Amino acid sequence: xPLTHIPNYHMKLxxxxxxxxxxxxxxxxxxxKPTIAFxxxxxxxxxxxxxxxxxxxxxxxxxxxxxxxxxxxxATEEQKRVVDDLLVNGVSGIAxxxxxxxxxxxxxxxxxEQVPVVITDSDIPGSKRLCYLxxxxxxxxxxxxxxxxxxxxKGGKVMLFVGKADAQNAKERITGLEEELKDSGITxxxxxxxxxxxxxxxxxxxxxxxxxxxxxxxxxxxxxNGPAILNAVKESGKLASVKIVCFDEEQETLQGVQKGEIVxxxxxxxxxxxxxxxxxxxxxxxxxxKSAPGEVIIPATIINHDNVEGFIAKMKAIRAK
Amino acid sequence: xxxxxxxxxxxxxxxxxxSIGNPNFLGAANLKNTTRLIGIFGIFSIGSGIxxxxxxxxxxxxxxxxxxxxxxxxLLVTHHVAWPLAILAVIALSLLIGWFQGTLIAKYxxxxxxxxxxxxxxxxxxxxxxxxxxTMGFGDGEGFAGVQYLAAGNLLGVPVPFLLMILxxxxxxxxxxxxxxxxxxxxxxxxxxxxxxxxINTNRMVLLTYVISGLLTGISGILLAFYTNAIAPSSHGxxxxxxxxxxxxxxxxxxxxxEGSIAGxxxxxxxxxxxxxxxxxxxxxxxxxxxxxxIVILIGVLADKFFMGRQTTTK
Numbered sequence: 001x002p003l004t005h006i007p008n009y010h011m012k013l014x015x016x017x018x019x020x021x022x023x024x025x026x027x028x029x030x031x032x033k034p035t036i037a038f039x040x041x042x043x044x045x046x047x048x049x050x051x052x053x054x055x056x057x058x059x060x061x062x063x064x065x066x067x068x069x070x071x072x073x074x075a076t077e078e079q080k081r082v083v084d085d086l087l088v089n090g091v092s093g094i095a096x097x098x099x100x101x102x103x104x105x106x107x108x109x110x111x112x113e114q115v116p117v118v119i120t121d122s123d124i125p126g127s128k129r130l131c132y133l134x135x136x137x138x139x140x141x142x143x144x145x146x147x148x149x150x151x152x153x154k155g156g157k158v159m160l161f162v163g164k165a166d167a168q169n170a171k172e173r174i175t176g177l178e179e180e181l182k183d184s185g186i187t188x189x190x191x192x193x194x195x196x197x198x199x200x201x202x203x204x205x206x207x208x209x210x211x212x213x214x215x216x217x218x219x220x221x222x223x224x225n226g227p228a229i230l231n232a233v234k235e236s237g238k239l240a241s242v243k244i245v246c247f248d249e250e251q252e253t254l255q256g257v258q259k260g261e262i263v264x265x266x267x268x269x270x271x272x273x274x275x276x277x278x279x280x281x282x283x284x285x286x287x288x289x290k291s292a293p294g295e296v297i298i299p300a301t302i303i304n305h306d307n308v309e310g311f312i313a314k315m316k317a318i319r320a321k
Numbered sequence: 322x323x324x325x326x327x328x329x330x331x332x333x334x335x336x337x338x339x340s341i342g343n344p345n346f347l348g349a350a351n352l353k354n355t356t357r358l359i360g361i362f363g364i365f366s367i368g369s370g371i372x373x374x375x376x377x378x379x380x381x382x383x384x385x386x387x388x389x390x391x392x393x394x395x396l397l398v399t400h401h402v403a404w405p406l407a408i409l410a411v412i413a414l415s416l417l418i419g420w421f422q423g424t425l426i427a428k429y430x431x432x433x434x435x436x437x438x439x440x441x442x443x444x445x446x447x448x449x450x451x452x453x454x455x456t457m458g459f460g461d462g463e464g465f466a467g468v469q470y471l472a473a474g475n476l477l478g479v480p481v482p483f484l485l486m487i488l489x490x491x492x493x494x495x496x497x498x499x500x501x502x503x504x505x506x507x508x509x510x511x512x513x514x515x516x517x518x519x520x521i522n523t524n525r526m527v528l529l530t531y532v533i534s535g536l537l538t539g540i541s542g543i544l545l546a547f548y549t550n551a552i553a554p555s556s557h558g559x560x561x562x563x564x565x566x567x568x569x570x571x572x573x574x575x576x577x578x579x580e581g582s583i584a585g586x587x588x589x590x591x592x593x594x595x596x597x598x599x600x601x602x603x604x605x606x607x608x609x610x611x612x613x614x615x616i617v618i619l620i621g622v623l624a625d626k627f628f629m630g631r632q633t634t635t636k
Contacts, residue, residue, distance in 0.1 A: 042555055042556070043449060043454035043554070043555040044456065044553060044555070045455060045456050045553075048453070048454055048455050070454065070555075072555075165607075165608070190604075190606075191607065192601065192607045193607040193608060193610075194607075195610075196556050196559075197556070197559065198549040198551065198553065198556070198557065199358075199361075199545065199548060199549055200597070201549075202548065202549060203354065203358060203597065203598075203601075204601060204607070206350075206351075206354040207351075207354070207598060207601030207602060208601065209350065210345045210348060210350050210351040210354070210602065211343060211345060211601055211602045211604065224456070224551065224553060227458075227550065227551055228549070231549075231550050235473055236350060250456065250458075250551070251458055251460065252458060252460065252550065252551060255460065
């Protein structure tokens, strides 16, 4: 009895597999439109704003499919897998935010030999990329340095908070800060890292409030560090004695700037990263091969009490899209 | 009570050393900060510990934090649900998760590691999906300041999460060490088959351990969400299940089941927080954070072994 069952079972199984494959094939809407893919870093607000930008570009480019992919922080092998899969599916152009710009050069070069590649966020100089599109993080660091100078006009001590101090954008922001603060009587006493853990980020601030009472200005280098610093300082009742400077545009950060609890924040424009890289790739793929610039720098902007209202309104409009 | 004595001595020695290194360690501000975190981490560690005593494991804790946080924020901020209702809904969800995992493990005999590992992946994915991967926050907390008080407030100068943990620890201690059900869980941890044949409804008790873990994870999840005041779905609570497991094992629970105590788990959880606190207070570079944690835990376990060894030879 069991013997007769086995082939029967196999037939059923193979029939199921064929059915499933057929369903899958119907599931994927195949068409002949060229595809442009944007490969971002981890799923944070920063990259969700970039996704809004790619969506807007997709609306304006009905002749193209636009795909947006998140990857895990630090997982360069995941970026490689995503790109390989896209190439197999015949993608026409790729915009990518390299997680490890120094060591991903061979991978980017190999990809650029097959399709045009736009690098965003952190550049890989000397690679075969079509174009770099992003902010100079060194310039962003310098902008934050200016904010710190206005916060501590008589000089003082600064503590930095970041997820990972060895990440490329963190290193560049620190470089920019150091350059700007040189000979200003302001010293950076240390860097506290939290491994992208908001609980640790806040606990770090609490600990520094206890261990280094002389620190006059707290600087959050990554987006979530701003709210973490604000909440910890607020709960300790030290808003009056401690100045806060941060990066990026988390909602709580902007509210803090609005209320005057945060001196200011330096924002990049991730929406533009997404929007402009898709537009640029589409133009290139459509045959306009000569107009591609080597570099598009989207300037970092200082948001302080004077211009925060307008910026919040702009962000609301983008998020509502 | 013998097993946690070693780790308690290490804990006290550690605290004394840190307070010599930086007297601010015992200052009111630092005690408040640290006990608040001990409270939040201690509560779910109790749940992880009870599961481990019953020879199980719960790996889904960190992802449940993310899901709980996201849903709580959606209910309170997006849908303006009254906060007691939102809290109830979230607690119900975490109980349901515990019941679901417990049923698969107890009734259908699927390995706890696999069930909760799938949970770890699944709940995180759901949290990211329903939030569109956007960081969810509570802003100024208009309309639910009462519940924010639970995480951020103090009662008579003591952080509320710490008081909650003490309350839960007392209840869990009575349940585990003074009630017959606690005995059942220890018996199942030692030898599930023997427990079954001596007439214990082992399925029901194993299920109960996961439901308890679910409940305590839910409570911690609420506190954690209000502690950070913002939940990044892809990273909120990442790897926190390991804090629960480490606290339990550090406090004398055996991963082979049947051993451990609530007091030990609390000391273990407290130790993990003090270690991270001391890294900052003693000015040790943040990059060494995990290295210090690893080495102190190892010294603690070795010392525990040493104390235990002496006890058995002098008997």
